[in-house]
Each structure stands twice: as structure tokens, then as C-alpha cells.
Amino acid sequence: MIDKIIDLRSDTVTKPTDRMREAMMNAEVGDDCYGEDPTIHRLEALAAEKVGKAAAMYVPTGTMGNTAALLAHTRAGDYAIMDAECHIYYYEHGNVSSLAGIMPVVMNSPDGVPPLEEVEAYLQRDPAKFPRVSLICLENTHNRRGGRAIPLDRMDAVHELAARYGVPVHLDGARVFNAADALGVDVREITGRVDSVMFCLSKGLCAPVGSMVAGAADFIQEARRARKRLGGAMRQSGVLAAAGIVALTEMSDRLGEDRANAKLLAKALSQFDELGVRPETVDTNMVFVNTEPLGIPAADFADRALQHNIKVSVYGPTTVRMVTNHDASREDVLYAAETLVDLIKTF
């Protein structure tokens, strides 16, 4: 058995690289609440440039970034349209309502893009009689819809419709660089199809802390006020931003390795047809396994995998998620694939 733990629960488990630790130690800092942190300035300028937006803002977490964006785009009592399985609705503890005062209108579709006819029906409602639709949210890659990358034409369709009604589109792009890798495009091709984007430095890009919100200059100004309200305005945060700069300059180009490793894992597990693993649907770094046909709950599968030093995530009563990442090498993933295949044969 391998003599270390292979952690495939999430790409958030990645540790900062040596280059990040070095950059953090040497970071030039100042009080960012006075606008005096040069490393924060560098990161925000770099992030804005990377995603082709006028301005960007550093936030401690993706959840705060999404919430700041909601607050900046909307007024209490408005509708925001989003997918029923999206992170903002599913995992963010009701911030959309409790902090932004928004009524989420949740819709369902296999790829997580709200159906256009349904969206348009809401956009056509008389604003004198009904709440105003002030935002449409997308997620790319879409976590709970299999880590899939939403194709550009699907994003175009939403953006065009929203623009016709003067409604902005916000992208939860926690893993937008994985989406760009999967679609084989520069990330600006994706972010150019939305008005604002939140993306995480702390997932596949390995930074220990932090996410970015990017968009038009006046939107970012509003988002800064929202960040302050949420308690996210920080002081010498350049020490964290230094790792974010390494994440953006050195880590986004390697995400194809995680994609290739996820494909490899999916191919190995697809020999068990009943588990529902389809390599052709593995666009990025996530593999989902249905443990129901094995007659065991996901938690038992995870316990058994851990006995072989493999950590997987219990994603639902009978759903296991595995996420390939920088800290699990090709060799580690090969070990995991072979070991899980042997394990599944014992059930």
C-alpha cells in the first residue's frame, strides 16, 4: 500500500506551493483599507487583465465574492434567476436572501443553464406588478452538475437574452480556469460573456486563501462597499495576495494535468457500467460515482477507500465525488484508480 494519503475530496485541499510560500514571505504590504497595499494592487490589476475586465477586487472567500456581487448588482426585494443546483443557492447558507434580500428564482436543466424560455417569461413580467429581475447567475464549471464546462454558445444565449432586457449576468467562476482549459479557450472568451465574475485562487490554483471579483469599474466600486459591509476589507492582505499572484501566473496552465488524471480515473471506473461513470462527460477535474448498485452508502465507500489511504468526498447518500488536483500526482491517481477498481470488485 502507498505510504501517504491521496486526497481526492476536493481541489481545495491543495497546499500552497514553495514559490507561493516564498512570495508570501517577501511580500511588500500596507494597509489595504487605506488603499496602500502594493501587492493587493498588483493582484487586482493582474486579475482584471486576465479575465478582461476593467477592475477586480480581492476577497477572502468565493462565498463572500458571490455575495458582494449580488449586493452590488441588486436591491432587496428583486429576483435573481439561478440554477437549482448552483453553489450560490445550494451551499451559501441563504446569503442571497438573508444578506442581499433577494428572492432566488431557481430553475432546473441538465447542464445548469436556466432554460431560456423560462428566463424570458420572468424578464417579460410587468415590473410595476412583479419583483424586478435584476440578475441572472451562471456557474462554470458547474460543480453539482458533474464539474462540466458550459460551452460558449450556451453562455452566449443567456448573455444575449439578458442584454436585450438590460439585466446583468454574474458568473460563479470558482473554477473558470478549469472551464477555459476544458473548452480550449482563453478564459476571457468565457468571462467576456458575462458582466461580472467571481473566481477562486484557492481551489485548483493552489493559493491558500482568496478569490477575485471582476467587472466594470462602477460595479467593483459598489462591490468594495459590499465587501466592507460583509467584514471582508482587510489590512496587510498583500501577504495573501502574493500567493494569489503566483496562482494566476504559474498555476492556471497546468490544469490540463488534472483533467487528464480525472479522465484516467473515470476510464478505469467506467468498466463498472452500473456506477454511472462516463469518461466522455468528465470535462474537468471531477469524477462522480453512484454507490447504490454496490448496495452501500457513499460513507461506507469512503471508509473503505480510506483504509487504502484514498480520501474521497461523500457527496450525497449514495454519491461519491473525487477531484483530481495538483497535490495528487499522475502516479497517485494511477494508484487510486487501480486500488478502487480492486475494492469495487469486493462489493
Ligand SMILES: Cc1ncc(COP(=O)(O)O)c(C=O)c1O
Ligand atoms: C462553484 C463554487 N462556487 C463558490 C464556492 C465558494 O468558495 P469558498 O469556499 O472560497 O467560499 C465554491 C467552493 O467550493 C464552489 O465550488
